[in-house]
Amino acid sequence: MDAASVKAEPSNEETHEVENEDEIAPEPAEPPNGYDSWSEQDSSDGSDISDFFDSETDSEPELDSESESDDEEPSAPVPSASTASSEHWSDDARTANVCTFQLQPGLKEIAESPVDFLNLMFQKPLFESLVKNINQHGTKLLNENRVQEWNDVTIKEFRVFLGLLLNVGTINTNVAADFWKQDRGIYLPKNYMTEKRFSMILKCLNFADEIPEKKSRMSKVSLIVNYFIDVMKKVVTPEKILCIDESMGPFYENLYLLTDQHGLVHKLLVYKGIDQDELEEMTKRQRDELIHTRGNDAVKKLLEDKLDVGHSVYMDSDYNSLELAKFLVARNTHVTGTLKRKREGNPPDIIQKELNIGDKITKYNPDGIGVMIWKESVGHHVVMISSEHGSEWREHVNKYKQSVKKPACVWEFKKYRDGVRTHDEMISDYYYMPEKLAWHKKVGIHILQMLFLNAYNLYKRYGEKPPLKRLLKFRHVVIGHLLSGGDSKHGLIYESV
Incomplete structure (x- = not known):
């Protein structure tokens, strides 16, 4: 079973963290005014389930929505302030002090x-x-x-x-x-x-x-994985924008990919999948924590030779956390993406406060990392983390010729997030x-x-x-x-x- 299938199922809670494009910007069912919408059973070698191998479209694509709850039962109470970050948060807008991009991207x-x-x-x-x-x-x-x-x-x-x-x-x-x-x-x-x-x-x-x-177990693919990483590093210098996500593939193992915004894969990481029997024994919170832990480790491995030069990395909520953002900012790397509302370290106001439709709250820490929550519609919240983009309102005209207003960090994430998806779509042809x-x-x-x-x-x-x-x-x-x-x-x- 692919780890991608482990992602938390939506619960019946009233509030949700949403990554679905239609939910971020709901479109009318009818356009107004006539406008036109991824084996052989391998013998066990004692490897651990967390065994890693070191190694523009005109329309806006959709993302899977997922439950905001980190708990097993939908009726789980909202966490107290003690689970939130203990550091100082303020309303003063700021961005992280990250160096400008220092490389000359292109073919070598x-x-x-x-x-x-x-x-x-x-x-x-x-x-x-x-x-x-x-x-x-x-x-x-x-x-x-x-x-x-x-x-x-x-x-x-x-x-x-x-x-x-x-x-x-x-x-x-x-x-x-x-x-x-x-x-x-x-x-x-x-x-x-x-x-x-x-x-x-x-x-x-x-x-x-x-x-x-x-x-x-992973040494069985070491030759081709090492070759891929080495040849891409030798042939091309990546652009400033990088994307990280899990790729779909027709095998039990899974792939984490580091791509640019156009779908060019610069680095990959192979890891062993998880048995379904093991998954069934986990609670929803444990599954989410396993996905996040693996994702956090994958991000650091994928970026280990890409740090300290001013890259901007875009990832979704399976990877993002305040802890990871602080690590990347300290290594001169920007981060932007969706965030689970109840992730450890988030500001108390983001976790606890109830919002009216259209309202948003943004808090900044001393490192210039901003965490924003925006109630986009009934029962749906968008939670973002960014060290580069603020939450000021920005208007764009959608495919129905309507003017849509959203926070700037949401627009920027929507613009650059789909490098891995673009790669998966192209390779499937x-x-x-x-x-x-x-x-x-x-x-x-x-x-x-x-x-x-x-x-x-x-x-x-x-x-x-x-x-x-x-x-x-x-x-x-x-x-x-x-x-x-x-x-x-x-x-x-x-x-x-």
Whole structure:
């Protein structure tokens, strides 16, 4: 079960902390005046459930709303002032003293064509490591079963294998056997590799580094995770705006991603999921605390080499707390996002006071971190924390040509929050995950597809002008290059694309 499914279910309390876009800005049912609305069962190795692996749209998207209550029962009393922050809070508006952004964002390597960007993401050391692992595993597998002699995979053949793997997603079939039986797509797989050879290479895929001293469950994906982090750090300098959230994926393990606002993934963190039996034994408060603790640790790991340069980080209420905000501000990093109303350390007025519709309360601590509560509608509150944006009213015109007034920190969060969601939506367009694979192979193949999507995102931003306008055409060009074994400089381009 994904940790994402652990999130607290809405209760029947009258008040709620709301992240739902429609609830933040409720739209009329009818537009006025004619205006047009994501295994193989792995043997236990003693790893802990908290075992981490170190490692613009025109319309406004929705967020899931969740209950404001941190308690198991809806009738739980409002916490007393003793649970709130003991530090001094004031009404004096201020922002945190964080340094200006000190980096020059952009590409560190020279690249222009789609193939250039593919080679930036899939560099020779990755192919060499994967081919070595495949050959070792294949030799061991066939020797143990005394079937036949293993024919070593070469880097050129692995490029063809990768091209076929990606092309299954392009033709929108989730059954690899159908890929060989039907003349679908512009590249016929039988012209490049037999189905038997493809299946054997897939079976021998191994994404683990050699770690003789310490082996854990997550070491099975250490090679591909470490490579992803290293290559992104080598290739591109991130922009000021960063987003952190949990990504959806077709495996028991879960991913935390660090992206920019456009969906480019700069860093990832893999962690073990939680058994459903364990979840059922937890209270709602315990589940929420587990999610928050994991999220807090993930934020610090993802940002450990991004601190002290003036980044602005946007996260939702599963991660945010006063404690984390103070840590980031002390490391010259801004934070903005939604906040659970009863999170430990919040100002007493935010926790206890009842508001009328349209009213808001904002409190600032000596570090310049502001916590705001705004009663947007009946029974729904928006609670925000920000070290960068205030709560002054700001008006925007919505898609119905109506003027909508909201606090500035709400507008800014809505503008920059969806980097991970954008990535998930884009990768799902041509996604393929082979069935009946071990969890670590699923994670590894998923990360390979993330690298591919990163190549496209970088190409769109820094590549040749004019660029290929569609992801589908980019896929055909680079898949053609892979199917040529890397011999074609620009890929195979077809007029039918």
